[in-house]
Amino acid sequence: MGKPFLLPFIALIISALCAFVQSGDPYLFFTWNVNYATLSPFGVPQQVITINGQFPGPWINCTSNNNIVVNVFNNLDEPLLFTWNGIQQRKNSWQDGTLGTNCPIQPGTNYTYQFQVKDQIGSYYYYPTTALHRAAGGYGPINVHSRNLIPIPFDKPEGEFNVLVGDWYTKGHVTLKKFLDSGRSLGRPDGVIINGKSGNEAPTWNLIPGKVYRYRICNVGMKNSVNVRIQGHTMKLVEIEGSHTVQNVYDSLDIHLGQCYSVLVTADQTPKDYAFVVSTRFTKTVLTTTGTIHYEGSNIPASTELPAAPGNAPEGIAWSINQFRSLRWNLTASAARPNPQDEPPADAEDHITTAPNVVNGTFRNFIEIIFENHEKSIQAWHLSGYSFFAVAIEPGRWTPAKRANYNLIDAISRHTIQVYPNSWAAIMTTLDNCGMWNLRSVSLERNYLGQQLYISVLSPERSLRDEYLLPVGQLLCGIVKDLPVPAPPPPPPADA
Incomplete structure (x- = not known):
């Protein structure tokens, strides 16, 4: 390869x-x-x-x-x-x-x-x-x-924690590169790490009872989506990749490759330790690791009974799509915002471009991108230089009639979108940022083998x-x- x-x-x-x-x-x-x-x-x-x-x-x-x-x-x-x-x-x-x-x-x-x-x-x-x-x-x-x-649309938390989670290979990057260069797959990762650690070395976060904390969680992995959940606690979602969200409360969240979610966690349970659980999604073998939430002043270890993850494919995909649909942009929050979007032009379906290496975009023009995944594994895609509105994810094949189902009111503005197996995803943005911008698969394997292209947006006035x-x-x-x-x-x- x-x-x-x-x-x-x-x-x-x-x-x-x-x-x-x-x-x-x-x-x-x-x-x-x-x-x-x-x-x-x-x-x-x-x-x-x-x-x-x-x-x-x-x-x-x-x-x-x-x-x-x-x-x-x-x-x-x-x-x-x-x-x-x-x-x-x-x-x-x-x-x-x-x-x-x-x-x-x-x-x-x-x-x-x-x-x-x-x-x-x-x-x-x-x-x-x-x-x-x-x-x-x-x-x-x-x-x-x-x-x-x-102002931000929630009270300042007692503290903030960065949580970088993702799958991990124990084989070195040189060996993995040789696999791909010889036409082999990377295979299944060996486990999941949290902030570079696993097992007994996994991180512990100290919480003061009664206080609220912000967890900024990013999936920095190479192959798999993950599900995040906290033993005995719920998570209030407040931000996704730069957009304040409607503050829904979740027992668990699917976070796909390249994506970042901010949640508020209240230390309102019996003082003791609780497991912070991260496990892979949509995989035959589920890989799991845990960190620890520790209430200050307590000495009771976390229960060994971990909260259950959502079901896997196919019911897990339906669950995950429904969770995507529940994500909404907080339109009343004050924050930096991308430009508002128009509806697609009537002849947009006549200008569909399929997989060139470089797409020439017109400065300040509207663009709609449809991702179709005909494979059995989930994909994730990232666009450099922009945030885009993730207006729809649905099973099946995309047709122009599917635009009737787009969320054109309060879709999340973000930079990375997941595409489930045998499903499609639609994003919209305005090409208001001149330059050469990379649109890529976030999967390390797919990206290395060339699943990416560039969008060239030139300034007509060279200004x-x-x-x-x-x-x-x-x-x-x-x-x-x-x-x-x-x-x-x-x-x-x-x-x-």
């Missing part, structure tokens, strides 16, 4: 772009030293990617409109790139960190990412996009808080109002390595 089409696409986006500065908003500076370390996330010593000696990596804790500057020193023996999953990189696809829009950081060198979390709030994470580095870790949390003048210039010192490679840097656009005409 060959590697994905990637580097030649740099040529398609070499039009006039360069460094940007957002001088009016605060800057946060980070220095990351990326190394290999021998750790045992699942009880077996293996090579893991650490950042400043940490796995998971450092927490990026910022506020809407902050400028983030991350100087990455690549001490690995392979090229390296990071992407900032869900950060929209407004007018600045040069910092998105996906092969095809960015060249990798070579071993023994460094590169400085500079981007702004423009008009965003929410729970996100970063991870490496090169080779199969995601199978070795290198990921970490990103929290973007609302500015003080913008800095629409797209930043090529950053000074931008890494170049492939067929553009020796090409001259494009000239900047002409200055705007003087006022009459």
Whole structure:
């Protein structure tokens, strides 16, 4: 199996772009030293990617409109790139960190990412996009808080916890890459980890009785959806990938690859320990791991009887689709919002595009994307540069008549959508962010083998109002390595 089409696409986006500065908003500076370390996330010593000696990596804790500057020193023996999953990189696809829009950081060198979390709030994470580095870790949390003048639609919790969950292989990323290169599958993961730990090493969260806590939970795994539930407690959903939600209460939540959910948990039960349970979904063999919620002042261990997960396929898929339908955008909350959407044009079905490597989009045009999954396993898809409205997920095949079932009122605005087996999903957005943007499968295996494409959105006026210039010192490679840097656009005409 060959590697994905990637580097030649740099040529398609070499039009006039360069460094940007957002001088009016605060800057946060980070220095990351990326190394290999021998750790045992699942009880077996293996090579893991650490950042400043940490796995998971450092927490990026910022506020809407902050400028983030991350100087990455690549001490690995392979090229390296990071992407900032869900950060929209407004007018600045040069910092998105996906092969095809960015060249990798070579071993023994460094590169400085500079981007702004423009008009965003929410729970996100970063991870490496090169080779199969995601199978070795290198990921970490990103929290973007609302500015003080913008209220959030719930009382400030006593504390917040980042919870990065996902399936894990005990085979190293080099071995897994050889599997795919030789035409083999990655096979079934060996287990599930929480914040890089499992078993007796899994995390414990200390709660004060009577207080409310926010858990920001992201599925950073490689293959499987997961279900999250807490022994003896419910979860009030308050945010999904930057959108405040209608605050429904759930006993358990399905969280699919690449997705992030924020929930409020109240410590209102008998003081003792309770299990925080994460298990795989839609798999023949269910993999489960637990963390511990500990009430301060108690010494009673958690019960060994874990709360049951929802049923598996096929009834579990129907359950999960119904849960998706219950997710609603909180239209009364004050927060950064994407642009409102129009209804699809009447002739939209005449312009359906199927699987090109690059889709040429028109700046500020409306786009509707339909994902159909004809396979037996669930898929998840992520769009860089945008949030989109997840307007429908249904079983069967999509037809234009299905638009009658779209939620055009309060669909969640998010960046990653799941597509169940033998089902379809529809998303809508407006192409108001110039650049070259990656639309990809979040499955590590599928992504590595090329299940991705790019959406090119060009500024018709070549204006800095629409797209930043090529950053000074931008890494170049492939067929553009020796090409001259494009000239900047002409200055705007003087006022009459």
